[in-house]
Amino acid sequence: MPSPAPPARSTWSGVLAGLGLIAFVDETVFHQLLHWHHFYDRSTTDVGLVSDGLFHAFGFVAVVSGLFLLADLRRHRALVVRRWVGGVLLGAGGFQLYDGLVQHKVFGLHQIRYGVDLLPYDLTWNVVAALLVVAGAVLTLRPGAPRTAAP
Template identity: 35%
Template sequence: MNGFWHDLRHHPTLLGAFLLGIGTIGMLDGIIFHQLLQWHSVNMHTDRQHQIISDGLFHLAVTVVMVWGAVVLWNSGRADEPGARKLFLSGLFTGAGLFNFVEGIINHHVLQLHHVHPGDYQTAYDLAYDASGLLLLLVGLVLYRGSQSRAR
């Protein structure tokens, strides 16, 4: 695990994909849970206008993260390295998983800004969301290990 965090700071393919993973899963969260299903907003403890503004600011932030990741990848020039595809997928899944898990713990459990689906079974929805983050994180770390064995 220590190798992943070291490589995240020093390998542009991993960093760019990690940022894309954060931005992509954040965007999917906003599109699916906030807009299509309308289960929650970033800040549920306010009127509808401010909920829409909080969601808009969230979408703006994850878009900036996605563009940042794309720029890092564009400038990396390392697509032909051994294990680069697995390293890319590792970063993508790890970024997505870490976002879901951390966002779930902080916003759903600690700060209680919102829940995945408020009402009956909200804790089950929140825990399933956390579990999805852990699963994505695990997939990313497994892919990272695979990319390291191929690179050698």
């Protein structure tokens, strides 16, 4: 018999997994492979590398936490798949939008890339983030019978 877990648990599990996933992509692609920036670029390279390590640890904890919640939801047959996928998109898009607007522009902790015209990068970064948030909100808030996944 399915657990009476609220559908919001599926959403929060997805949000944590989405945060961790986008943090992994950002850290791997933009920090390590492309060397475009560090999580904190207002100091030495060593400080930037330490900040990257802390950012990576945050992402790892978020995704593992989200997956533990996912496993618990599946075990209790309480997973609402649509809400979980919506949560992943909300978490990924929400973090990317926060990063692009608050960390890049308000606090100036780092930019997407240096030595180039930032407008196309900023627009792409923030438009993709907004699209992820909208898609996640549509999936999460759309009325309809919740579908649960089989164990």
